[in-house]
Amino acid sequence: MPAAGGRSAARREATGRRLARFAALRGRAARPGQFWDVVAVTAADAEQALGYRQQLAGKLSREELPLGTRYHVFVDPPGPKIGNGGSTLHALRCLEDLYGDKWTTFTVLLIHSGGYSQRLPNASALGKIFTALPFGDPVYQMLELKLAMYIDFPSHMKPGVLVTCSDDIELYSTGATETVTFDRPGFTALAHPSDLSVGTTHGVFVLDPSGSSGEGGLEYTSCHRFLHKPAVETMRRCGAVCVRRNCSQPSSSGDHSGSGVGSECVYTDSVFYMDHSIANQLLMFYKQMGTLCCEIDAYGDFLQALGPGATQDYTEITSNVTNEEPRSVEVRQKLYSLLKGTALNVIVLNNSKFYHIGTTQEYLLHLASDSKLKFELNLQPVAFSIFSGKAEALAGSASVIQSVLEPGCLVGPGSVIEYSRIGPEVSVGKNSIISGSHINLKVAMPSDCFLSSLSVKMNNQVKYASMVFSVEDDLKKSVELLSDIRSLQFFGVSLLECLDLWGIKVSEQLFSSGSTRLGLWTARIFPVCSTLSESVRMSLKMLNSVQHMTAFKLNGLKLLSVEEMLAHKDVEDMLKFRKQLYDKIHLQRQKEKS
Known part of the structure; x- marks a missing residue:
């Protein structure tokens, strides 16, 4: 465990208090005003929404959430991607x-969780907001952590909407008499001291x-202008850079603040609140638009319009938009006109940290190394698991969550x-992620390995497929031409060489998505098997063939891409496997107690 400075220790203590308050509310009805009236999670499509609703229902039936609150999953309308800003409008x-x-x-x-988590694929099937964390009994997921970290907010908030994302964690400490209060008109955002690179x-x-x-x-202050992903020169030119005696700076590890003396910093965003007057204005705008034809960013397009220094220059910059649509500039300019002149209040949390766990590297860093997050959240090496082997069999910085x-x-x-x-003859290398899998063969898995298994429904039958990659592989990278796929890398080897080893021909049929996006995400390379352990065995043999450059032919097998695995996922069967693990662990614990 890292040596903790006073600030980190204060955050740990404050976090512990919030977790205890939330734990006391689990399975109980909160008093009026004590907890949220509505907790809403967004989903990208109907399939994802169904999985989210099943998981929420399970949590409520097991009394893992406060009762009396209205829990909803709101699915984005079909059609083009609308971004988290569009999802916000649709949720309103x-x-x-529902309620008039x-x-x-x-x-x-309002928690945005509508992505497909291509940078952290073990969260792709069941959602980033349901990512497990190594503490709690039963283990906490990101949803419970979010609810715990915001436990103080509802009782100090006027009716309105607090907007957050599903893959970040904000930890903070305040003075004994200080409270975070959302009671001002317009928008109110939390701000964290951060390094300029952040x-x-x-x-x-x-x-x-x-x-x-x-x-x-x-401290409560107001914002003159909001910059979205600005260059360092822009921050300096616009007056965003501060020098503070107590200002915080991050390490290169991805922690978004630390301790620095007389160092430069900027104040960066995380969650924001809007009162109902503003929410209604946005809802009227959405109704007038009819349907959205482009992506809107809740941060870039809402907040950049605010404050006396706002200009509409940003509306024509589309570099941060995934898919630029012809009407995107027009829609953003209309939003700017609607929100121009609205106040942006800022609550500066001087002793705070913002952690992001949206990538495999961030996930491993924060959960399985001696990170500040690990100290401040008191994360455990073995959380709600059965592990009866010798102590040296589990490296000190590894993390085991609800596993046997x-x-x-x-x-x-x-x-x-x-x-x-x-199984007993399995050796997992360093810096690896194993999720939802059953490994019962003799195998020495390489370091930096990513393995995640999914239940899939094929012809009304439950089957299994396991994706395997390097944690460094870029699943978002794609090319447009078949002739360019040699630039795609699988575990440090050209995908073209891998396909040859596996006996897979390069053709238009190699990729799902109608061959419009040719990449690791859409490559049909993973065999469909009748059992979970068999799917793991096949995928590890594929990986072994690449590592040793020996052939392992997949001819004649039904192969799926990650994209197709998600389209055919059987959430019920995956949750059933988790329940079997839960029951086995719970029973073992009962035996140990008696």
Whole structure:
């Protein structure tokens, strides 16, 4: 465990208090005003929404969430991607459809979780908001952590909507008499002191000249202008860079703040609140638009319109948009006109940290190394699992979550095992991720290995497929021409060479998605098998053939891409496997107690 400075220790203590308050509410009805009136999670499509609803229902039946709150999953309308801003607008419409004018009296937590998690594929099938964390009994997932970290907010909030994302964690400490209060008209955002390099990938607040002293737990101020993923020169030119005695700077590890003396910093964004007056204006805008034909960013397109220094220049910059649509500039300009002149209040949390766990590297760093997050959340090396092997079989920085590890297996440093069964003759290398798998063969898995198994429904039968990659592989990278696929890499080897080893021909049929996106995400390379353990065995043999450059032919087998595995996923069967693990672990614990 890392040596903790005073700030980190204060965050750990404050976090512990919030977790205890949330734990006391699980399975109980909160008093009026004590908890959220509505908790809403967004989903990208009907299939994802169905999986989310099943998991929410399971949590409620097991009394893992506070009762009396309205929990909803709102699915994006079919058609083009609308971004988290479009999802926000659509969620407001869903709330009005469900509750009429009554929704304007609610405190609403809106969690965006509509992506396919291509950079952290073990969260792809069941959702980033249901990513497991190594603590709690039963284990906490990101949803419970979010609810716990925001436990103080509803009782200090006027009716309105708090918007957050599903793959970040905000930890903070304030003074004994200080409270985070959302009671001002317009928008109110939380701000975290961060290194300038962090600012280039986040939103950055240009605070009013009186600004923040950088001292104390929190300060209320207003924002002159909001910059979205600005260059360092832009931050300097616009007056966003501050020098604070107590300012915090991150390490290169991805922690978004630390301790620095007299160092430069900027204040970066995380969650934001909007009162019901603004939410209604946005809802009216959405109704007038009819349907959205382009992506809208809740941060870039809402917040950049705010504050007295806002200009509409940003509406024509589309570099941050995944798919540029012909009407995107027009829609963004209309939003700017709607929101121009609206206040952006800022709550500066001087002793705070923003952690992102949206990639395999971030996930491994924060969960399975001696990170500050591990200290501040008191993450455990073995969380709700059976592991009765010798202590040296589990490296100190590894993390095991709701899994059964048989005596004799070895887990390398910096690796995460979640929702899996690992046999006695299995050796897992360092910095690896094993998720939802059953490995019962003799195998020495390489380091930096990513293995995740899915249940799939094929011709009304439950089958299994396991994806295997390097944690460094870029699943978002794609090419347009078949002749360019030699640039795609699988575990450091050209995909073209791998296909040759596996006996897979290069053709238009090699990729799903109608061959419009040729990449690891859409490559049909993973065999469909009748059992979970067999699918793991086949995928590990594929990997072994690449590592040793020996042939392992997949001719005649039904092969799926990751994209197709997700399209055919059987959420019910995956949750059934997790329940079997839960029951086995729970029974073992009962025996140990008696």
